[in-house]
Amino acid sequence: MADLSFVPMGSAHGKFQPAGVITLTTDFGLDDPYVGTMKGVIARTAPGLNVIDLSHGVPPFRPEIGGLWLGRCYRWFASGTVHVAVVDPGVGTSRPILCLETADHLFVTPDNGLAGELIRHLDAWTATVLEPAALGLDVASTTFHGRDIFAPVGAGLAAGGIGASDVGPETRDMAPSPLPVPRLHADRIEGEVLFADRFGNVCTNIPGPAPTTWGNARASAGQHTFRLVRAYDEARSGEFVAIFNSFGLLEIALPRGNAMRDETWPPGTPVCLHEST
């Protein structure tokens, strides 16, 4: 019988080899023709690519959330995938565009906190600064680099026509991620709310699992304490619970309800994971 097992791919076996797959992560949404136009340019640059939308619902003007999502999800894609991420309020200004290369994955992103967040989730990487003019790209474009720079460069990289070292010179400088790092203590981890998803599940920056030396763990926010459950349906009807979600991060959820709708959890709300006492 076939074995379908696999785990997220770790760092790898040499040099990046493009596999003809390109992912897109943006804050463009899908109502307007922006993503479709990027795909037109990709198909024209390299007709045979497999183009996969990771998400176009990154909260507008929050590049670091795009970096977090991509950093938490890229391992589920095949080795050799190129990932293009465009959350880019500074389009048309002098903010650089970076190409980040690992042994298994290659990323093209603006240097505005998105790349800075992404590298927190990478092992070894090298970064190059994209020089659009050297690649023959229209440098007059000031409003839609997704179409005019990211799409053709990503397609060229995914098809193997160019490599990361062709796009420009190496760099180690990068705008840092504004996302806070959780504070680790012996008996608790202090973090905060990052965003909510479509189900109203409230995602924090606290990574799982809880330390095995703790007997049990609970989460707290403000006056409230939540049981840590393994599956959503372990919650009682109407009970808010804490759970390590599919990103591997602590989340506050109201299963079969909507935690974000029923309470207020703005980004930055303090959340704490601690031993159950």
Add this chain to the structure above:
Amino acid sequence: MADLSFVPMGSAHGKFQPAGVITLTTDFGLDDPYVGTMKGVIARTAPGLNVIDLSHGVPPFRPEIGGLWLGRCYRWFASGTVHVAVVDPGVGTSRPILCLETADHLFVTPDNGLAGELIRHLDAWTATVLEPAALGLDVASTTFHGRDIFAPVGAGLAAGGIGASDVGPETRDMAPSPLPVPRLHADRIEGEVLFADRFGNVCTNIPGPAPTTWGNARASAGQHTFRLVRAYDEARSGEFVAIFNSFGLLEIALPRGNAMRDETWPPGTPVCLHEST
């Protein structure tokens, strides 16, 4: 000249043969990176598949609506298509995952009413209960079986690496659909509202066409009676009408308007189709 004719495909010519096409139906929405991650796993498991989104807008926690949509739409896909449907509030609990096989189509869904609704729309089928561990899949995952079980199994089935009989033992047990069945009388059919679509068209569970023995038909809901029209633009300006929609179900519509916005039609609202008197 080419003939483009075809009708929805009936039950068929022997055993299911995968055609390299896989459809996805979920309640995940497209804002978060969940669907994109599933596609990453599919591309990694079986690189050459054609992946088609049927819908990711199933109303959250209403698996039976996912079953209805898939049951009403699958016939438009080629023979040999694999359909993965994940509306799964019980993810991580012991609810089974089923593989339903017909001669032309193969379905992978949770056994939570989704499969129970789907089989109302199938002719002959066999069901097997998925045993993830036997396929080498990570059974520790409790929050995202779409990524960790449904995607690799669907991809394996669509590429032909595994067959429905490989996933686990046969069963005939299944959680029933909670959707009501319309009540047929000689002079009327009594049904109810199921959901509304993007245009605010209000879909009921009453299938068309009206009995040919009736002279004319009308629909009623509460105090209101609606003309049954063939095309939306047969409505007068501002007129609510009844129409058999593209699912083949009776719908209340306010053409060039939004019936759901202007009146209240919660799921379960009684609707009746009857002879015009």
Add this chain to the structure above:
Amino acid sequence: MADLSFVPMGSAHGKFQPAGVITLTTDFGLDDPYVGTMKGVIARTAPGLNVIDLSHGVPPFRPEIGGLWLGRCYRWFASGTVHVAVVDPGVGTSRPILCLETADHLFVTPDNGLAGELIRHLDAWTATVLEPAALGLDVASTTFHGRDIFAPVGAGLAAGGIGASDVGPETRDMAPSPLPVPRLHADRIEGEVLFADRFGNVCTNIPGPAPTTWGNARASAGQHTFRLVRAYDEARSGEFVAIFNSFGLLEIALPRGNAMRDETWPPGTPVCLHEST
């Protein structure tokens, strides 16, 4: 080093040659299974096509906006692309369906203002009126021609099984676009608001660039005057600005904010581009 340069494709080198790419533009949204069902029919008619969503978020019942988006975006797609656009409140009535052919692109759209707007953006074109029955298509369908006519015809054209001249007789008649044309004066261009995008950027019908004979340009709407900037981040915090957007049209924007949310800009609001004095 590879050269990734390209500019939007101009009119071309002879006769239309299908390249196996088909784009979809509709007002169906992505929540319901309508677009997915169209893709099922496309995959069944012609399995190997590359199907690209341009947008399914055209404002409902505004075919001319679909025509504008397609007219402003199609040049970014490869020569040989077939574009199917369905914004079709008159589905099931006698409104014709047109096939518009240029040397590089082929379009299938209803004749309800969508085609009339689209041809404003084409150079040379020929139009044919689709005769579904002659192609063997089900002419009884009255609610979903996207699935029953546009999808199989578009797929047949994109795969090369049929050509534009096969679908029906030539015509020059067409329902005109209801979108206003900007009024050009020596010192100003008078236009109006057409729609807003996901970012709340308010797009007008005034094409760029501003005349080079003007020293500087500004935009005005009501009592307000806006600086014309090249990139969004040239705006000061909280400043509304005017910018030529990626469609090549004048737009009023509140960078890192949402112009449409903070002010009221209904379609038809007068906007003027004029010399700075």
